[in-house]
Amino acid sequence: MNKYRKPCGQKVHGHPCFGESGAYHKFGRIHLPVAQACNIQCKYCVRKHDCVNESRPGVTSRVIGPKEAVNRVRDSLAKEPRINVAAVAGPGDGLANPATFETLRLVNQEFPYLIKCMSTNGLLLPDSLDLLLEVGVSHLTITINAVDSSIGKQIYSWVRFKGQRLFGEAAFRVLSANQLEGLRAAVRQGITVKVNSVLIPGINDEHLVKVAQAVAEEGAYVMNIMKLIPQGEFADRRAPSNHELFKVQLQCESFIQQFLGCRHCRADAVGMLGT
Helix, strand or coil: CCCCCCCCCCCCCCCCCCCCCCHHHHCEEEECCCECCCCEEECCCCCEECCCCCCCCCEECCCCCHHHHHHHHHHHHHHCCCEEEEEECCECCHHHCHHHHHHHHHHHHHCCCCEEEEEECCCCHHHHHHHHHHCCEEEEEEECCCCCHHHHCCCEEEEEECCEEECHHHHHHHHHHHHHHHHHHHHHCCCEEEEEEEECCCCCCCCHHHHHHHHHHCCCCEEEEEECCCCHHHCCCCCCCHHHHHHHHHHHCCCCCECCCCCCCCCCCEEECCC
16 A cells, blocks of 8 residues: 555645645645534643634634634735635534534635635534535545544543433544544545544554554545643643654654644634744
8 A cells, every 4th residue: 555645636735734845835724713612522622712822723712703704714815815725623623513614615605716624523524525515625634533442532521423422432433433434435525634633642652553554544645643732631641742743753654644744723823834
């Protein structure tokens, strides 16, 4: 198997977060914080509003509506014409919020030349793929932290699916099955998929290579391993060192290309990567 396999129809040109060489120096992105609700609880995730001094996923100054989101795209392009990507990346899960689809539909109507992108935990992906295609999504990021239930049950507090709140291994089995099924289906439909994984020392640090192998086999284009930010239920855990991160990236690179430019972007990030 070619570890850098590029399935038919996948494109990365112009997207600063999908590994194209030098793209993050040439192209910008705008994250539209329209997705407030989330259907899982990761033990490392704390979603906050009005946190102007924090730069990490799950943070936004405030949640906005679809029409305001379009206005924000319009205003941001006037200030920074290098923006090439409009994305929904939280602060909750994009697929758990109807506002996500309405926002992307409106953005696609007015700015068809922009790349439309979304981040998700993947729980609802198998049933949402047709809607994503309808609103023009061509790039997708799925956060996958484990593929083994003995590992996954340590990372998630609960999963809410079809009106039920699930816990432990039962919760993770549903989440993981939908993540991999959704990834496989998205790739078959020509969507370019990046997998985000949070490196959690003592839990999945030795397991992420198995994640890399699994998502590569399903057709993911690139993997982005992010350092744990200790907070929430994992507030007492330590963040991995640069050496630990590099070691895991090197192991995973045997199966799938690694994205090395992650900046832990906020849900309302605008501009060039890292701003």
